[in-house]
Amino acid sequence: MENNTRAPLHIYIESKPGQVFHKDIGWLELKQAESFDVYIKEYKDEKDKLDQKHKSDRKKAYNDYSRKFDEVQKEDKKSDEFIKQNYEKAKAGQVKKETYDANLRKREEGMAARQKQYTELSNEYHKNLETIDKKHDEDVQAAKDKYKSVRWVHQLVGDRRPELTEESFNESVGIGTTAIGFTFDEFLEGGGAVYLEPFWEGTKPQGRYPHGILINAKGKKPEVILGEWTDAQNNKITNPLKFGSSVYLNIYTGALYGNNIQVQLKDKDQVIRIVTLGLTNADDKLFATEYLSNNTEERGKEDIAKQGALFERAVSVHREKRVPGSAKTGYLVEDDNNKYDGKAKGLPNVQKSKFVVYIDPLWETMGGESLEIYPVVYHDKIPGKQKTLQDCILKVHKNAKDEVKVDNSNSNKVVVLSQVETDIAFFHPCQYSLVTGEYNGKKATIFERIKDKYKNEIYYRIVADDKEKPITITIADLKTDHCAFENKPEETHEKKAVTIKNAPSSYKNLNIGKNNISFSVFYPKPTHAQALDMMSLSGVKKYSYPIALSSCAISKPLTVEVLPALYYEVGFKLAAENPFFTGQTKSYTQRKYLGKGGFFNKKNNKKIRKAQSNAREENYKNEKQEVKEGRLSYNQFEVALEWGFNDIKEEALTLSGEHPVLNIIDSAMWVINTISLLSFNKEADEAIAENKNKRPDQVKKRDKKRNAYLAKKNKTLSKIPFKIEIGQPAFAGAVKWSYVASEKEGGEVGTLYEVKFKADPLIEIKGSLDLLFVATKIPYVGQVVQGMTAVADTVGSADDFWNQVVDFFGGGDDYKIQLDIDYYLDLFVSGAFKIEATATKYHTVDGFKENDISPSVEIKFGIECGGSLKAKFGNVYSVEAEFLGSAYAVLNVAKNAETNSLECKYQGLYATVKANIKTDSDNLNSNTEDNDAEPDEKKFLLHDGFAYEFKLD
Numbered sequence: 001m002e003n004n005t006r007a008p009l010h011i012y013i014e015s016k017p018g019q020v021f022h023k024d025i026g027w028l029e030l031k032q033a034e035s036f037d038v039y040i041k042e043y044k045d046e047k048d049k050l051d052q053k054h055k056s057d058r059k060k061a062y063n064d065y066s067r068k069f070d071e072v073q074k075e076d077k078k079s080d081e082f083i084k085q086n087y088e089k090a091k092a093g094q095v096k097k098e099t100y101d102a103n104l105r106k107r108e109e110g111m112a113a114r115q116k117q118y119t120e121l122s123n124e125y126h127k128n129l130e131t132i133d134k135k136h137d138e139d140v141q142a143a144k145d146k147y148k149s150v151r152w153v154h155q156l157v158g159d160r161r162p163e164l165t166e167e168s169f170n171e172s173v174g175i176g177t178t179a180i181g182f183t184f185d186e187f188l189e190g191g192g193a194v195y196l197e198p199f200w201e202g203t204k205p206q207g208r209y210p211h212g213i214l215i216n217a218k219g220k221k222p223e224v225i226l227g228e229w230t231d232a233q234n235n236k237i238t239n240p241l242k243f244g245s246s247v248y249l250n251i252y253t254g255a256l257y258g259n260n261i262q263v264q265l266k267d268k269d270q271v272i273r274i275v276t277l278g279l280t281n282a283d284d285k286l287f288a289t290e291y292l293s294n295n296t297e298e299r300g301k302e303d304i305a306k307q308g309a310l311f312e313r314a315v316s317v318h319r320e321k322r323v324p325g326s327a328k329t330g331y332l333v334e335d336d337n338n339k340y341d342g343k344a345k346g347l348p349n350v351q352k353s354k355f356v357v358y359i360d361p362l363w364e365t366m367g368g369e370s371l372e373i374y375p376v377v378y379h380d381k382i383p384g385k386q387k388t389l390q391d392c393i394l395k396v397h398k399n400a401k402d403e404v405k406v407d408n409s410n411s412n413k414v415v416v417l418s419q420v421e422t423d424i425a426f427f428h429p430c431q432y433s434l435v436t437g438e439y440n441g442k443k444a445t446i447f448e449r450i451k452d453k454y455k456n457e458i459y460y461r462i463v464a465d466d467k468e469k470p471i472t473i474t475i476a477d478l479k480t481d482h483c484a485f486e487n488k489p490e491e492t493h494e495k496k497a498v499t500i501k502n503a504p505s506s507y508k509n510l511n512i513g514k515n516n517i518s519f520s521v522f523y524p525k526p527t528h529a530q531a532l533d534m535m536s537l538s539g540v541k542k543y544s545y546p547i548a549l550s551s552c553a554i555s556k557p558l559t560v561e562v563l564p565a566l567y568y569e570v571g572f573k574l575a576a577e578n579p580f581f582t583g584q585t586k587s588y589t590q591r592k593y594l595g596k597g598g599f600f601n602k603k604n605n606k607k608i609r610k611a612q613s614n615a616r617e618e619n620y621k622n623e624k625q626e627v628k629e630g631r632l633s634y635n636q637f638e639v640a641l642e643w644g645f646n647d648i649k650e651e652a653l654t655l656s657g658e659h660p661v662l663n664i665i666d667s668a669m670w671v672i673n674t675i676s677l678l679s680f681n682k683e684a685d686e687a688i689a690e691n692k693n694k695r696p697d698q699v700k701k702r703d704k705k706r707n708a709y710l711a712k713k714n715k716t717l718s719k720i721p722f723k724i725e726i727g728q729p730a731f732a733g734a735v736k737w738s739y740v741a742s743e744k745e746g747g748e749v750g751t752l753y754e755v756k757f758k759a760d761p762l763i764e765i766k767g768s769l770d771l772l773f774v775a776t777k778i779p780y781v782g783q784v785v786q787g788m789t790a791v792a793d794t795v796g797s798a799d800d801f802w803n804q805v806v807d808f809f810g811g812g813d814d815y816k817i818q819l820d821i822d823y824y825l826d827l828f829v830s831g832a833f834k835i836e837a838t839a840t841k842y843h844t845v846d847g848f849k850e851n852d853i854s855p856s857v858e859i860k861f862g863i864e865c866g867g868s869l870k871a872k873f874g875n876v877y878s879v880e881a882e883f884l885g886s887a888y889a890v891l892n893v894a895k896n897a898e899t900n901s902l903e904c905k906y907q908g909l910y911a912t913v914k915a916n917i918k919t920d921s922d923n924l925n926s927n928t929e930d931n932d933a934e935p936d937e938k939k940f941l942l943h944d945g946f947a948y949e950f951k952l953d
């Protein structure tokens with residue numbers, strides 16, 4: 001008997017119109033939030049029987065009562081008829097009056113007796129009813145009592161069927177509850193499910209229908225209500241924040257629980273807004289960027305793991321004390337680890353997406369030093385599919401004092417998917433959610449339900465050589481316990497989860513298990529002609545092996561595609577040996593570079609294309625264009641190509657026409673030419689002309705001064721380099737490409753490019769004086785040079801300035817300074833464009849593997865000055881000093897592969913002064929100890945740095 005009562009319980013829902021019940025999954029689908037009754041089915045059945053019996057007992061009692069009542073009534077009727085007849089007869093004299101009177105008396109007596117009988121019958125009936133009702137109540141109570149130790153699971157469901165234990169009950173439903181008035185709350189609308197199941201205390205709930213049930217409600221009005229920027233205490237942020245802060249963005253929603261929303265953060269662009277009087281698409285987009293390193297200070301461009309225009313985030317329910325009035329709220333029971341105290345604390349919760357936004361310092365480049373960030377939210381189910389929250393603004397300013405940190409991450413993930421499944425169809429108990437593959441010792445994740453469920457087809461692509469090796473595919477978590485074909489043993493997924501689509505003979509060494517399949521694959525060595533055809537991934541011939549992975553919840557066709565272990569290597573060079581090309585051939589073919597952008601060419605706008613076609617025409621016109629001072633242009637290079645299979649070199653190939661591989665070389669060439677355009681050509685011509693014609697006196701004067709100084713130092717002018725020297729360009733490189741399985745995207749194959757390239761120097765300049773003037777013509781650099789000249793001029797006029805001050809206050813000659821400064825100014829510039837990209841690896845699916853191609857240039861511009869100084873401060877004391885000084889600026893130009901732009905960083909203007917000062921010790925007490933001090937070098941920042949960048953595409 002004990003065993004019987006302990007059989008798992010079943011659930012019963014009192015259905016309502018509009019509800020859809022999916023029996024195979026055990027899922028009750030509601031159109032919207034609503035209330036209804038839920039029972040323990042066993043109790044409900046028994047109670048129904050008792051109710052039935054109660055009804056029939058009551059009916060029986062009534063019938064019994066009616067019958068008895070009728071009998072009395074019949075007697076009454078008979079008596080009534082008799083007396084009426086008797087009366088007629090008495091009236092007609094047929095019956096004596098005495099007899100009639102006696103009969104009448106008797107009738108009255110009878111009536112009184114029957115009245116009594118009626119009362120008795122009624123009393124008896126009501127007493128019976130009472131007994132029946134009491135019995136029924138007792139029976140119902142006894143039925144209920146059988147379930148005294150019943151607990152209820154009542155919980156939110158995540159991305160998989162609930163995994164339950166005997167502790168999984170919810171104390172807000174009292175022990176022994178046999179029926180619940182259940183309410184599905186509005187704040188849970190959207191698709192996320194609730195699971196409900198009654199179970200015997202101390203036993204494990206079953207976690208499935210007919211014992212328990214999943215309930216969800218899509219809701220009729222999915223919406224984005226409002227947004228708020230808050231700190232860790234959920235206070236709204238109103239003050240401008242520093243870059244590097246991290247804050248919460250709260251997007252309050254309705255009927256979107258369990259869904260993923262996409263959020264675009266934008267910076268209001270004031271100038272454009274004034275013109276257009278509203279929000280525009282021209283507002284700066286702020287990207288979500290995931291970095292590999294959490295350290296902002298040391299972060300380089302190679303630390304960018306992923307970047308996306310949208311933040312994909314989950315809508316969930318959050319416990320929050322303060323919520324906006326329009327938000328969708330409800331109560332969830334606090335998890336007190338089931339203290340068995342029968343106390344359940346309801347905590348206010350709200351439907352929203354709440355996520356950390358890291359105010360990426362990179363956004364300063366995207367939107368400027370002052371930002372007003374607002375979100376645009378995208379979801380297919382909301383009206384218009386998007387909503388701009390223009391009142392939800394976070395102010396950020398470079399000089400802001402406030403910093404908020406709600407999280408110690410210095411990164412923004414691009415995608416954070418909801419861990420709440422809204423498509424309950426995937427909850428069919430016969431299901432899987434993870435498929436893995438293994439080939440040649442490498443494991444790959446081929447399918448993950450949350451991420452890949454809407455893909456129509458899945459692929460497992462591998463690269464093979466000509467040796468046969470096994471490939472294995474496994475459904476990691478196949479569950480077929482309650483397959484819909486349970487009653488057809490031959491069709492159940494227990495046996496049919498993995499099937500092949502082609503004839504078994506086309507899969508070598510085929511072995512199909514309950515949840516896995518393995519067979520052998522290889523790729524025969526291609527012929528010369530095939531190798532030529534397969535130089536790009538789109539031309540590769542693949543061997544396909546179609547498979548099907550089936551369950552009741554989810555079924556996917558899977559195709560194994562085998563690609564060849566081919567590789568190609570191209571070497572290219574200009575005026576240099578090529579140490580990078582590992583190929584055997586030494587015969588390079590000459591090619592002409594036509595100013596194409598290579599990989600940077602894809603998104604080019606009309607303007608850039610026009611510039612390129614002009615450059616091409618120019619190249620054709622000046623076929624003999626030479627590399628000379630100030631005019632660097634590369635339009636010639638030499639190239640060689642070979643192919644191999646399975647890491648073994650096969651033979652040389654001839655590059656014909658416009659092969660895609662030339663894109664790689666073109667990319668490098670295009671960057672080189674763009675950099676050289678930045679600094680030279682027209683500007684150099686202008687500068688030289690101006691220097692010759694307009695500034696001869698200044699140049700002469702400075703030469704004279706310097707000659708005088710140098711003569712004293714026993715140096716001559718000829719030792720100072722005036723000539724501009726430009727180093728010969730030389731570069732060499734090699735690109736190897738092959739088809740390689742992705743490490744980030746399971747089952748994908750991409751092209752891996754291995755680039756080795758070096759240009760040292762590409763351009764090198766050494767010079768002085770006049771070249772500095774050339775430098776003033778370079779955009780941005782010119783400002784720096786002018787700043788330095790101003791420093792030099794100020795040094796020379798310091799005494800004049802001081803003496804004017806003395807005169808103004810009437811100090812007299814005693815206080816005047818004699819500052820005899822004998823100085824030279826030497827202006828120098830040196831710089832070398834160098835490009836180095838050794839062992840750079842780029843995979844078309846995974847991105848850069850090691851370092852990026854990094855063309856960079858560091859140009860140092862500066863003034864050197866030196867001299868001696870004699871100063872007499874009135875008649876008080878004198879000072880003698882020797883000094884050496886320099887002021888220099890460093891400009892760094894580098895390519896950022898992620899944003900595809902050239903970044904120019906001007907690192908600031910510094911001055912260094914090294915001085916040895918002798919003072920008249922008789923007159924200056926305090927400085928005596930300084931006389932023998934070591935020269936002291938000091939560094940001053942005269943001018944802050946700045947950075948700018950321009951896009952390459």
Ligand SMILES: [Zn+2]
Binds near residue numbers: 430480483493551
């Ligand atoms: Zn099944």
